[in-house]
Amino acid sequence: MTTSEDEVAAGMTETGATGQVRTAPGGSELPLTEAYDTALLDLDGVVYAGPNAIEYAAESLAVARDGGMRLAYVTNNASRPPRVVAEHLTELGIPAEPADVINSAQAAARLVAEKVPAGSKVLVVGGAGLVEALAEHGLVAVSSLAEQPLAVVQGYDPSVGWQQLAEASYAVASGLPWVASNTDLTVPTARGIAPGNGTLVAAVRTATGVEPEVAGKPLPPMHRETVIRTGAKRPLVVGDRLDTDIEGAWNGGVDSLLVFTGVTTPALLLDAPVEHRPTYLAADLRGLLTAHRAAVAVDGGFECGGWRAWAEDGVLRVSGAGEDRYDGLRALCGAAWTAGPGLDGRKALAELGF
Template identity: 55%
Template sequence: MTGPAPARLMAGLALGCQEPLARRYDVALLDLDGVVYVGPDAVPGVPAALAAARSAGMRLGFVTNNAARTPEEVADHLTELQVPAEPTDVITSSQAAATVVAGLLGAGARVLPIGGPGVAAALAAAGLAVVDSADDRPDAVVQGYGREVGWAQLAEAVVAVRNGARHVATNADASIPSPRGPLPGNGAMVSVVRGVTGQEPLVTGKPDPAMHAECVRRTGARSPLVVGDRLDTDIEGARRAGAASLLVFSGVTDPSTLLAAGPRHRPDLLAADCTGLLHAHPPVTAEGAAWRCGGWTVRSVEGGHGLQLAGPDGDVPAADGESDGLDGLRALCVAHWAAHPDDGAPVRVVGTGRAAADLVASWGLAAPGGS
């Protein structure tokens, strides 16, 4: 690292946001699993944070790759969690898949749904003919997440695809967050059908920009902010839709994965969870050959193959008096991404001093033998 990054890099995470996000952006396009809830329960503090964001003038839309439930069921669940929502506030990947299939094959095409009830409901709502078996010679198979999906449904999908049906996946998320840790997602099940048939599915959910674009259309957003926990769906989807993005760490992404991310998967903002909507976000500034955020400084070491983090015992309070403990990570990301503008790469990180070393270790970034 030899100095400030090119001008094209001085955006997003480096710029931060000088005012609370709920005032800067008019609509939050929120992922659900790992962002608003994990399993059946709300992420602690998130219902109150979203209520406060609404009070500040921000509107909410919900954009989920989980295809298992109908928009009505999702809205009811959100309302039970003290996040009031209407079905029209919810965009599911089943709806996206149904729209794509209807456009490709026409109304009345025969489609075999694999997944939860939300898949079949979306297909029927789009004017498609829902069938129960590969023996019905479907024109397409639409595969979405469902907790009860097992061998029998996967077998029907395989037979239908081998007989010529178009294989459409609502999303390719390999895992979903749960209170017990990551569990198999739709992508894991899709890989079974793909592996047996040898046919690549058409994937219609995030990161395809259609879902975010539909939510923008419904809400009339002029300055939307995508809020998600996945780099390959939420963050890439925001980039492809031309929207700003906020990565939260309440779901599946961890700091080491973020640091190694390639350009398509780099968010504009970071927060522990949706409470980050209520605060300003500090910039990351170049200071000679170093990068600084709050009280934390990052320098290149080991001939450019590693990073050194140094800082105080705890973050310097932000301008609004709040500190989320992520200033060091912000500085690390901007420093590493400036050195790798066109590709992702892992990096060795060493913390200088006890506070920095403890922080680096807690993020899973400590280099072997680092201190």
């Protein structure tokens, strides 16, 4: 388990920081609130969806907090400063302080601070979240190459337009180091899916032919930032996305809980490559409050909570009558992850009620 900044930064291999390949969801005899000291929670799709809290989120997090688990909110969105996010959470009935929020702007600012002297000017393509994060490290945000910055940092903000992207392109082309808070291609809004920071980064990349250094999930700088700021000894990553939250946990060598309140579906989970396989899975944040049965390999298949799953002739099959359909999904994941990708799991998922 990760216990220090040095350990977070070290040991990143093609099979993850632990060198382990997960072949089935794991189990915990203790409720996860007792097995781990800190929950590193993604926000959108896990805690809230736009302006509204997700069902059971506030109640579950209150029980977890009252039981002694530290709650930290970890987001790739660099546009809003931590105090603004904390205020939004509090309005939703989830009390939070600015120190409870860790965003990719903070991880990006730390990377920049490691490259330039204190007091340096940094060209910012983004919003208030980046400006405040740079100030925390004694760096000065500027908006033009004419102000002689020593680095460029880019993060999502709805105000970013052509002029800022052009200024960034001139600066990057001049040879300045370039850090991106994250490269998520899309961002959810109240009106639907819109271009995210990855799309804006692509504009500068296309203009310059240069690749930025990226700070956000699923890459190690973001995980390092969360551990530094929370002091977590036994962290549990909680998320809804396989390619950011779960892969970020895998890169950091820590356990993860996938909830199905956001973008990931059971069908996507069955085809997950090794870096996208969570330790635990649950319908929603109530999964923090319970023990979890492990899927166990038995006679060419996997069993969990009264369900048995196996692969046969390119098709995933399931039988049994367990009380919890998520136990059936755990067994089905074991069968799918062991047999390999491309299996037809539609009928088995339907039998489980997914």
